[in-house]
Amino acid sequence: QFPRECCCPSPTGTLDDECGSATARGQCVSASCRQPPPLLPSTHMTAGTPRERFPLQKGYNSGRCRYGLTGPNCDQRISVVRRNVMQMSSAEKQAFVNSLDQAKRTVHPDLVICTRRYQEVYGPDGNTPQFDNVTIYNYFVWTHYYSVSKTYMGAGQASFGGVDFSHEGPGFVTWHRFHLLQLERDMQVSERRGFEVYVCVREKRVSAFDMNRTICNNSETSPIRRNPAGNVERPMVQRLPEPQDVVDCLDLKTFDTPPYYSTSSESFRNTVEGYSAPQGGYDPVVRSLHNLAHLFLNGTGGQTHLSPNDPIFVLLHTFTDAIFDEWLSRHAPGEAVYPEEDAPIGHNRQFNMVPFWPPVTNAEMFVTAPENLGYTYEDRRRGAGGCGGVGVMACAMRARYFRSAEGLEPLLGRPSVATQTDRRTRASLSCRYHVSPPAPYSLCSALLLTRALFPI
Numbered sequence: 001q002f003p004r005e006c007c008c009p010s011p012t013g014t015l016d017d018e019c020g021s022a023t024a025r026g027q028c029v030s031a032s033c034r035q036p037p038p039l040l041p042s043t044h045m046t047a048g049t050p051r052e053r054f055p056l057q058k059g060y061n062s063g064r065c066r067y068g069l070t071g072p073n074c075d076q077r078i079s080v081v082r083r084n085v086m087q088m089s090s091a092e093k094q095a096f097v098n099s100l101d102q103a104k105r106t107v108h109p110d111l112v113i114c115t116r117r118y119q120e121v122y123g124p125d126g127n128t129p130q131f132d133n134v135t136i137y138n139y140f141v142w143t144h145y146y147s148v149s150k151t152y153m154g155a156g157q158a159s160f161g162g163v164d165f166s167h168e169g170p171g172f173v174t175w176h177r178f179h180l181l182q183l184e185r186d187m188q189v190s191e192r193r194g195f196e197v198y199v200c201v202r203e204k205r206v207s208a209f210d211m212n213r214t215i216c217n218n219s220e221t222s223p224i225r226r227n228p229a230g231n232v233e234r235p236m237v238q239r240l241p242e243p244q245d246v247v248d249c250l251d252l253k254t255f256d257t258p259p260y261y262s263t264s265s266e267s268f269r270n271t272v273e274g275y276s277a278p279q280g281g282y283d284p285v286v287r288s289l290h291n292l293a294h295l296f297l298n299g300t301g302g303q304t305h306l307s308p309n310d311p312i313f314v315l316l317h318t319f320t321d322a323i324f325d326e327w328l329s330r331h332a333p334g335e336a337v338y339p340e341e342d343a344p345i346g347h348n349r350q351f352n353m354v355p356f357w358p359p360v361t362n363a364e365m366f367v368t369a370p371e372n373l374g375y376t377y378e379d380r381r382r383g384a385g386g387c388g389g390v391g392v393m394a395c396a397m398r399a400r401y402f403r404s405a406e407g408l409e410p411l412l413g414r415p416s417v418a419t420q421t422d423r424r425t426r427a428s429l430s431c432r433y434h435v436s437p438p439a440p441y442s443l444c445s446a447l448l449l450t451r452a453l454f455p456i
């Protein structure tokens with residue numbers, strides 16, 4: 001993704017103040033805002049799509065404060081509460097659903113996405129940047145897609161698929177933490193400032209976003225699919241995690257263990273991600289916690305390149321982030337050490353996450369949220385205990401999320417008659433659970449509310 005303006009914008013919206021240079025807040029790092037910056041020489045990571053260190057080439061948008069801070073000088077602390085949806089009124093839940101819907105229809109104010117590979121990004125004449133608008137929610141989808149997809153290494157070369165930049169490594173929790181923060185902030189900003197809304201997306205608001213194309217063409221026609229508990233070929237993913245699994249994973253003392261991958265054992269990260277048993281032992285056939293919830297959905301939400309299209313993703317990952325934050329508060333400082341360079345590229349402490357703007361490292365997100373990132377979870381704020389020490393939020397989740405399929409109606413919506421019939425009678429259940437009008441996003445209305453209720 002690239003800033004809509006080729007350099008960074010003015011925080012005050014005035015001319016001659018790019019990056020807030022008038023107040024010494026920042027400055028452009030590219031030679032000129034009007035000229036495309038030179039392409040980097042092709043190296044193993046910069047060929048094709050610029051990945052790992054990509055954001056540094058383009059500069060830093062200092063128009064926004066760091067997370068957790070606000071004000072003209074970015075020196076006022078924010079205190080945002082992520083609500084427990086189970087404790088919200090119908091009107092509050094509807095407000096959340098409406099906000100997501102708005103994000104699905106609102107053009108991203110600051111960013112555009114690149115529609116061509118790196119070498120072709122300035123178009124056939126070298127002067128026509130190949131960028132497209134994207135809506136706020138579709139940008140959220142796109143960044144996840146981009147982070148899991150292979151890196152194009154240049155014409156005639158095999159693409160590099162050895163690393164998933166947001167999964168199967170220490171960066172799993174930190175990457176998704178930033179991913180959510182970014183969506184929240186984009187939603188807050190757009191609500192305050194009011195941006196252009198795409199009518200064509202309004203008509204197709206719950207369909208899946210095809211990352212290759214613009215939002216207003218035929219690509220956004222496929223529906224979101226769910227078939228919860230319906231994968232009969234894989235009985236292990238026909239259930240959801242148990243509340244005790246959350247309790248167990250929080251007991252793991254070490255954040256991550258070599259080889260810092262999906263094969264790590266006794267690793268909190270690999271356990272909450274769901275490649276280990278909840279007690280920490282790696283077993284190749286096991287799927288637990290986060291992974292199990294994805295796979296349980298058995299549809300759009302179960303495929304890494306598509307999953308954020310299903311808005312339930314926001315809720316699942318908010319809960320995962322809450323577990324991560326609980327772990328940090330219990331184990332840091334001490335056991336909580338973010339891996340250095342021995343972790344895979346994109347997952348270690350030094351390098352920027354892929355593919356974010358502005359550049360941010362995983363280590364920057366490896367901090368307790370209330371003190372450093374300006375948000376907390378409703379139940380933690382109240383100091384409520386219970387649920388094996390996981391907190392009230394997890395209590396609510398265990399009632400509604402880590403439970404049997406029968407208890408999931410508020411989370412998953414009411415299955416269609418066809419789905420219920422098919423579940424009893426047929427082995428093949430795919431493509432059955434459509435999120436379709438007239439209730440866009442309503443299927444997620446009964447889980448954890450992620451949208452912050454405070455302005456930035």
Ligand SMILES: O=C(O)c1cc2cc(O)c(O)cc2[nH]1
Nearest residue numbers: 287291294301302303304307
């Ligand atoms: O197979 C898994 O363990 C698995 C599937 C899946 C889908 C998804 O969207 C994720 O974010 C993770 C994930 N893991």
